[in-house]
Structures are given as structure tokens and as C-alpha cells.
Amino acid sequence: MADIVIINPRFDISFWGLEHCMPLFGKRANLPVSCLALLAALVPDHHQVTLIDENVEEIDFDRLGRADLVCLTGMSIQGTRLLEILDEVKSRGVMVVVGGPMATVEPEILDGAADVIFLGEADETWPRFLREWEQGTHQDRYEQTEKTDMASLPLPRVDLLKADRYMFGSLQISRGCPFTCEFCDIIVTFGRRPRLKSSAQVLAELESFERAGLTVVFVVDDNLIGNKKAIKEVLRDIIAWQQERAYPLTLFTEASLDLAEDDELMELMGLANFQSVFIGIETPNEESLKETKKLQNVRPNAGSLLERVHRIQARGLDVWCGMIVGFDNDDESIFQVMPRFLADARISAALIGLLHAIPTTPLYDRLKQAGRLNDDEAAERYGTNVVPLGMSPEALRDGFIQVMQDCYDPDAYFGRLDGQFIDDDFKFVLHHLPYWKSHPVAWLKRSFFNYVKFGAVASRLLSVVKDDALRARYKQQLSRVVRQRWREPHILFIYTIKVAMHYHYAALAHAMAQVDDGSGAMPDAGRSFSRAKRPVEERAVA
Incomplete structure (x- = not known):
């Protein structure tokens, strides 16, 4: 039995990551990359598999040093961190393989950095490599020729x-x-x-x-x-x-x-x-x-x-x-x-x-x-x-920086949000289905928990935001949606999530506008975004 560790490196802060508002929901990351759980499932049962997502936990490199095989997957925007991890693991004498979008579109960057590189889909080549690795006959590059069924x-x-x-x-x-x-x-x-x-x-x-x-x-x-x-x-x-x-x-x-x-x-x-x-x-x-x-x-x-x-x-x-x-x-x-x-x-x-x-x-x-x-x-x-x-x-x-400033200015953002959720009275399909008439207990339970979640997120948001003007604006927005749509707890909850998301977007847009060195170069936040x-x-x- 081999000890196999599969790693997803951390991402830089980005629009989709919602990093600035994750603590409001008691979470560390928005979602796991889907390949982690799939790659683990493709490993034969006689091996031990550990998944590490650096976006929700720190990497224990001493623990990696005891592994038989370390696999990394990542996108080009994770490239810098992916290479750092490769160097650290290889310095401990552990075999390292790498695949994913970055390996597929920029394999030349990984030449010499990993023992084995996978290009494209790897649903067939990953299990094949593991069989050949056990037999001591593996290659240093795998590319799946047929699309996965x-x-x-x-x-x-x-x-x-x-x-x-x-x-x-x-x-x-x-x-x-x-x-x-x-x-x-x-x-x-x-x-x-x-x-x-x-x-x-x-x-x-x-x-x-x-x-x-x-x-x-x-x-x-x-x-x-x-x-x-x-x-x-x-x-x-x-x-x-x-x-x-x-x-x-x-x-x-x-x-x-x-x-x-x-x-x-x-x-x-x-x-x-x-x-x-x-x-x-x-x-x-x-x-x-x-x-x-x-x-x-x-x-x-x-x-x-x-x-x-x-x-x-x-x-x-x-x-x-x-x-x-x-x-x-x-x-x-x-x-x-x-x-x-x-x-x-x-x-x-x-x-x-x-x-x-x-x-x-x-x-x-x-x-x-x-x-x-x-x-x-x-x-x-x-x-x-x-x-x-x-x-x-x-x-x-x-x-580009100005567009970000304009689009995530509070007046612009909440103008768009209120245009849909208040002025246009937007409704999700689920919450006006005849289905609920025959399931009243389930509907009441769902409504109760949506009220609770609305209150919890709104309370956390108003306690976390330190900027007085921004906190006052969020309070104003939350008060408005309560007045207009208090009978619809799901709308209240989703609207509150969108207010919290603005906190993330506003932080990114603000960071993008900060050019401290006078060079006129794109700020780090801007490159990431x-x-x-x-x-x-x-x-x-x-």
C-alpha cells in the first residue's frame, strides 16, 4: 500500500474566490476544485489517499516528506505557488507528479520541476500511471489521446x-x-x-x-x-x-x-x-x-x-x-x-x-x-x-481599473441589485411552486431557517465592516429589503449574501486603485483580478 497525497495550491484573492466575505459565512473557501475528489476516486483501493486543499488548510511539508507520491493539480493563476510546492516537496526526495489546466496549456514551465507531467484529461492516464508506477515502468509524460467517456x-x-x-x-x-x-x-x-x-x-x-x-x-x-x-x-x-x-x-x-x-x-x-x-x-x-x-x-x-x-x-x-x-x-x-x-x-x-x-x-x-x-x-x-x-x-x-471602480461603487452596485430584487420584484422559481402547498411543514421549516440565516449574516456583516459610511449603507440596504420583502425569507437571505459580496468586491476594487510605487504598474490586486x-x-x- 502506498501513501498518496493530492494537493490543490492556494489561489490568489480574486473576484470568484469571495475571500473577503468568507468569514461572514464561517467558511475558509468558496468551493473545492472538482478534480480533487475525482482523482482520489481513480486511485486503486489498496492505496491510501489524502486530499490537501491549501485554500482551507496549511500544508505540512514534513508530512509530505513521508509520502510515497505527491500529486499536484492547478491552473495557471496558481502557477507561482504550484512551483513553490513542487520545489519544496522535491527537496525532500519525494516523487512528484503534476497535471491540470496549467500543465495542459503551459507544460514547458513544468519541465524539470516534476517527475511526471499529465497533459489534458487524465481519467485514463492517471490510473494507468499508478499501475505502471507500482511495476516500476512509468513514463515521465502522459497525454490521454481519447476524450473521457x-x-x-x-x-x-x-x-x-x-x-x-x-x-x-x-x-x-x-x-x-x-x-x-x-x-x-x-x-x-x-x-x-x-x-x-x-x-x-x-x-x-x-x-x-x-x-x-x-x-x-x-x-x-x-x-x-x-x-x-x-x-x-x-x-x-x-x-x-x-x-x-x-x-x-x-x-x-x-x-x-x-x-x-x-x-x-x-x-x-x-x-x-x-x-x-x-x-x-x-x-x-x-x-x-x-x-x-x-x-x-x-x-x-x-x-x-x-x-x-x-x-x-x-x-x-x-x-x-x-x-x-x-x-x-x-x-x-x-x-x-x-x-x-x-x-x-x-x-x-x-x-x-x-x-x-x-x-x-x-x-x-x-x-x-x-x-x-x-x-x-x-x-x-x-x-x-x-x-x-x-x-x-x-x-x-x-x-480597466476605472471600470472596476465605477461598477463596484456602492450606488452603482446597489442600483443594479435593487433594480432586480426590489423594483423588478425578482422571484426564484422554487419559492412560488405549487409543490409547497402539499408540503407545508417542509416550507415552514425552510422559511424559518432562511430567516435565521438572514439574521446571522446581516449581524456578522454589520459587526465586521469598520468603514462607517459603508456600514451605514449596508444597514440602509438591509432595512430596505426587509421593508419591501419581509414575507419572503429566501429573498432576504439571498439579498444579504449579495450585500456581503459587495464587501468583497469593494475591497478588491479599492486595492486595485492603490499604486504605491509611482511606477504606474498594475497593482497586484489588479493583476489577480x-x-x-x-x-x-x-x-x-x-
Whole structure:
């Protein structure tokens, strides 16, 4: 029996990480990367497996020194820390292997740093390596040639996670996306043909999260609705599972904007208790959308961007979105257009980033050929490796920082939030279902605990915030939602979470504006935020 340790390095503070408000919820991190539990499940039973997520616990390097094998997985934004861990573990004479998104798109950085490197999906190569390692015949590089049959995957070892330290669970139903967005490496890694798990697999995973006490689950698919016909069947089975148990789990995910064009799909997602959906809108500039081949967002017959966002919201799904500045068709006017678009869309949570060219993507290849990639020094200075076409690098960097200031100014943020939750009287599907009339006890229990959670989070928030003006604003917002929607405890709780999220966003936006050395370089917070991990990047590759 071998002692195997699988590690996920810590992330820098980012939009999606919600690090500044995690203590308000009594948690250390938002969610575990989904590959941790899956990699553990792929290890043969005769080995001992330990999972370490540095985002919720410190690494004991002395303990790693006693392991037979240490495996690391991580994204490019975790790269600096991943390399530090590799060096420390290798210095103790322990064999180290590494895979994941960073190893897949930037393997040259890891040459010599690890004993074995995995490229791409590793659901077949990871178990193969372990067999060969036992026999002393392993290779130093593995690349899976065929895409994984999702129906063949085992139940992830959620039981090995320190579940009580996370706010959400992470579940993957499908891999792959049918679209061809130029800046995205999803189709390079997972392909354009979406592959799904069976309903039985998905329901077994939902049960494992329920047992672990993780009652909110993020479905980390790059695009849940890539295969609409197939996902509808899975959603129907999730609905039945949820209703048999009085809806124990809340779900959220990422999907493409063409969700707005399928009423049945939106209804099924609502009935399955998907409450929020992250959508890559990217930009209100149609020419930029065409440039980057985000053609699913440019469909005149389907309505404008705003009309489609409002259509999804009207079906009881809260929309989060990703936005990007720095496309070739962007000029400095984008820095005024984007805040106005978000205000009109009534989207409170928008991950805004600088365009970044990921190795292996068509964007990277095009810009490299054109000589428009910054070197490392310039990328640090401007926060991106892309040399913009429609403005100077300084104008792009400064405009990005200004957009963040504008969008997360309290008046702007709460204007968007109140536009949806108070002025528009937004309701989640789950909380106006006829289902509850036949389950009144379950409804009363749910309502009671939502009132309790609302009170607990609101109290913690007002006690933690030290800035008098900000605390007064939060108190004002909470008072307003209580006056307007006190009969709807779930709305009170979700609204309070969104107020707490502003505390995180405001801290990030403030840090981004701090340039202490007078060099004009992008602050550390800005570099972290501009390349912040999107939920789609929580990928189940080794």
C-alpha cells in the first residue's frame, strides 16, 4: 500500500474566490476544485489517499516528506505557488507528479520541476500511471489521446474533502462546449462535443453532497447546456430527486446565452432548483463579439443582449456574468458603455477582466503571429499579455481599473441589485411552486431557517465592516429589503449574501486603485483580478 497525497495550491484573492466575505459565512473557501475528489476516486483501493486543499488548510511539508507520491493539480493563476510546492516537496526526495489546466496549456514551465507531467484529461492516464508506477515502468509524460467517456467515471470521494470548510460543493455533469470563442481553451482541452454523465451518476453525487452537509452545489460545467437534449433528461431526473426530498440542495452553474432561447430548458432548470447561472456575455460591443467568434451572443432574431438577459431573469434565474475589455474592436468608449450595460441588465455580480491570451487558444496563436504578445515584464506592468489594438496599453490598464471602480461603487452596485430584487420584484422559481402547498411543514421549516440565516449574516456583516459610511449603507440596504420583502425569507437571505459580496468586491476594487510605487504598474490586486478564475475553470482534469 502506498501513501498518496493530492494537493490543490492556494489561489490568489480574486473576484470568484469571495475571500473577503468568507468569514461572514464561517467558511475558509468558496468551493473545492472538482478534480480533487475525482482523482482520489481513480486511485486503486489498496492505496491510501489524502486530499490537501491549501485554500482551507496549511500544508505540512514534513508530512509530505513521508509520502510515497505527491500529486499536484492547478491552473495557471496558481502557477507561482504550484512551483513553490513542487520545489519544496522535491527537496525532500519525494516523487512528484503534476497535471491540470496549467500543465495542459503551459507544460514547458513544468519541465524539470516534476517527475511526471499529465497533459489534458487524465481519467485514463492517471490510473494507468499508478499501475505502471507500482511495476516500476512509468513514463515521465502522459497525454490521454481519447476524450473521457463521462459515463465511465467513478463516484468522486467527497468524503475525503473537509466539507465543513467550504461554502459550496462542486459537481461536474458534462465536459465540452459546441462553440468556438477565440480566447477560450475549453474546446482545446475538452473538445466541441459535449459529453455527459448518466442521471444515476449525477444523483449519486448529489446524495454525497447532501451527506457531507454541502447544501449549495456549483455545477462546474463549462457550459451545462452544450447538449440541450441530453441535459433536459438529466434535469428531469434531478427534479424528481429534489421533490422526493423536499428540495435539500440549491444549485447554480454556467451556461451560454442561448439559454434564453429555450423556454423548456429554463423551466426545467428552475424546477431542479438552479437559482443562479453564470453567462459569458463578454462585451456589449457586437463587433468585438464577432471578432472573438462569440456568435451565440450575436443573434438578432433571438433579441438583443439585454432582452435575452431579462428573459432569463424573468424565468426566475439570477444572472451572473463575465465581461472582458481589450478586444481589438474596443476603444476607450468601452469603459463608459460597460457600466451602463450592466446597470440596464440589472446584473449585480459581473466578473470583469482584461483580455488575456491563453497558450493553445486561437487568440494566442493569432496574436503571436502578429507580434502582439507582451513579454513577462510588460504583462506584469499592464496586467495582460495582450497588446491592444484600439488604445494604448496604459489606457487599457487604467480604463480597466476605472471600470472596476465605477461598477463596484456602492450606488452603482446597489442600483443594479435593487433594480432586480426590489423594483423588478425578482422571484426564484422554487419559492412560488405549487409543490409547497402539499408540503407545508417542509416550507415552514425552510422559511424559518432562511430567516435565521438572514439574521446571522446581516449581524456578522454589520459587526465586521469598520468603514462607517459603508456600514451605514449596508444597514440602509438591509432595512430596505426587509421593508419591501419581509414575507419572503429566501429573498432576504439571498439579498444579504449579495450585500456581503459587495464587501468583497469593494475591497478588491479599492486595492486595485492603490499604486504605491509611482511606477504606474498594475497593482497586484489588479493583476489577480484581471485574470481571476471564472467558475468554468474549476476543471476535472488531473
